[in-house]
Amino acid sequence: MWLRYGPHVADTSLRRNLTVSAALGLLLVPGCHSAEQSLPYAEAIQFSPDTLEKLVTRTVAVQDDHSTVSYRYPILGESHPLTAEIRTGMAERQTAFLEELPDHGSPELVQDVELLAASEDVIGARTTALTSGVRGAGTETSTLWYDAGTGEVLPWTSLFRDEGSLEAAHLAVAQVLKDGYQLSVDQMPGLLGEIATRAEADPDSVSAVASEPAASPEAHPEENGEEAGTDGAAPTAGDADLTDPEQAWEAAERWAASPLADLAFSTAGGLAVRLDPSDVPSAGRVSEVLLPVEPEETEEVLSELGYHARSAAVGANSDPEDFPLDGTLTAEGSSLDCERLKCVALTFDDGPGEHTEELLDHLGEYDARATFYVMGSLVGEFPEIVERTHAEGHEMGNHTWKHDDLTTLSAEGVAEDLKRTDEAIQEVTGVAPPTLRPPYGAMNSTVSDATEHPIILWDVDTMDWQNRDTGAVAKHALDESKPGSVVLFHDIHKSTVDAIPDVLEGMHAEGFHFVTVSEIFGEDGLKPGQPHTDARVD
Structure with missing residues (x-):
């Protein structure tokens, strides 16, 4: 379903200088949460490719005596890099699923794609893979981002400037858990707890986002169709430069356990970060927890691609009527990378x-x-x-x-x-x-x-x-x-x-x-x- 919203668009000129010391100060202050206070919630922007009239999708189901596999994906153009990467990833999961089938039952693998953003500059896609009837059954998700300027398919880490920015984003999510869900640092799941614990124990061990603004108040000319400048803090010494595709992919492997690997942009213009409800006991009986990172919290952490992606998600180009496709972009062409597949x-x-x-x-x-x-x-x-x-x-x-x-x-x-x-x-x-x-x-x-x-x-x-x-x-x-x-x-x-x-x-x-x-x-x-x-x- 397409999540529509009114004329409000996040003010991307808002600036908030997030330093580790400031973030730690917040983390160390006990949260106040009255019984009447609603839990923090983000509305994630994600929509079915079927909502875009000009976009062709392909649905396939194969059923035999032993199993059922099905998948749906968008065809973005003949041999389009994002289509090829999505399909190859689906094929890898299908092979792994079929190679580990049990001798009994009716195992099933269902894979689907939703879009997270769509413009002439950036396309974001989220793949879900649901397995049943096999060991370790459940849901697996992954996200990919296509940069039309370079023709590269990139991981979620490329939305951030450097690994210091990743840490700052994790601290922002940890703060939401502290204030909104009354979780102590040692109750926070996975990497969120590890980073928050390290920051609490030793502030110097966590890289800080630069205390000076990354750009002028008109901070991100690329959102107005202009080329981005080179102003802004350089990557922290020793950090990966996540604007470099190779380093971004390496960082994605290092940060594979991060909840930010399944992030989307929110209708408010910030981030929507998914957590499993079992990791947030006070969330109640819900299917997923979507934590908000407010727009001003993201100003110093997003890369140029991140700003383009946010604009594609919440800006005018994310209207289905304006999705940039024409009749030449319906042929599928080659969509599998056989160097990675059987x-x-x-x-x-x-x-x-x-x-x-x-x-x-x-x-x-x-x-x-x-x-x-x-x-x-x-x-x-x-x-x-x-x-x-x-x-x-x-x-x-x-x-x-x-x-x-x-x-x-x-x-x-x-x-x-x-x-x-x-x-x-x-x-x-x-x-x-x-x-x-x-x-x-x-x-x-x-x-x-x-x-x-x-x-x-x-x-x-x-x-x-x-x-x-x-x-x-x-x-x-x-x-x-x-x-x-x-x-x-x-x-x-x-x-x-x-x-x-x-x-x-x-x-x-x-x-x-x-x-x-x-x-x-x-x-x-x-x-x-x-x-x-x-x-x-x-």
Whole structure:
């Protein structure tokens, strides 16, 4: 649900110089909390991607005899870095879930994404993963921030200037627990308690935020569309500079247990920090505790990206009507990083044919992407099948016009054959095939020199062209495939198509993800005219 609010927007020029000594002074003063006083609460800004009319979302559910996995995510543009990072993170959790399934029950993994901010400058996303029926079942959350200026996907720590700022933010949250919930320092959970305890015992052990303002009263010109200046306190000596992406990611690992890892901006213009109710006994019977860090408390701790993110969350650009998308940003493109995942590329030669649509149905049940090496002479016979194959996210490859051995042709003959096939595929799909598979895997220097297509072979030959035994084909594929494998099938054989459900079920249960040839090799993994058999790293 979109959290709407009135014309009030946080006054970002408010300044409050938070020093550790000031924060400690507050922490050491016993809080006063009358029975009538309401508990402090923040209204977090977060909303479903479905509320944005121009934004395409994709929902997938795969159910088999052993488990159910489902996920939904926004498609922010073709191969958009944030979409790719969200999807890859979801895929990593799915693999871990499937690899640890119990022998009984009906385990389930449900993953979803909400947006925390959306503008031309910054997009924030929060992923939730809910597991049931497995050991350690529960809810896991993570947040990511996309900086359009740099094209980087960044962790929550990048919203802060340095680690001194992180400590100050934790002390601000600790103060809310002290004043609003009557928790003593030793009752505070996790890092909040550790930082507050250290600050109470030894003020010098906690880095202070600079006592001088970080900028002029017009502090953050970037919120008015201007480039931010370089005024402001430098990172504390020895601290990580969280404006550097690499250092921000390293800091996110060090601070992984922080409740700020699941922060959002509040409708008041400050921060909303989530805690588990079990960590706040006086919170009552609630599903989550959302602690407010007031806007003035954040003035000296946010980075430039943090100010952009706050503006995106509470400013005019966060209105759904103004979300910056157009019709060119609906194609998904590559969205999985196979260097981090168990990926496999299923490839099908010699079609399209009478069994191809049944094969597409099987693939759809597992949200499996595949690559089809089609013959140009058949594209015109089955244009609807080719169009459907492309529309469902599969990749089309060039398998020559009519399956000639390319090594028997001249350079001109090779070039003409491939060009003719490319044009036939592009006429139906609108996209030229990115790769070539020569019939029989036959190639020589003449073939290599005559094409700009990367040449795709295979490392797993199911021998389905020779052995029409459905069980044997499935077993061979399951036994021989490794992460990074390219598996050869032929969809002109009914026995092969009948084997695919068992192949998909078996590989899915092992945590594999089914991707196209282009996805498994990655953006820089394919070289024109060069043969490639697999993307395995073993």
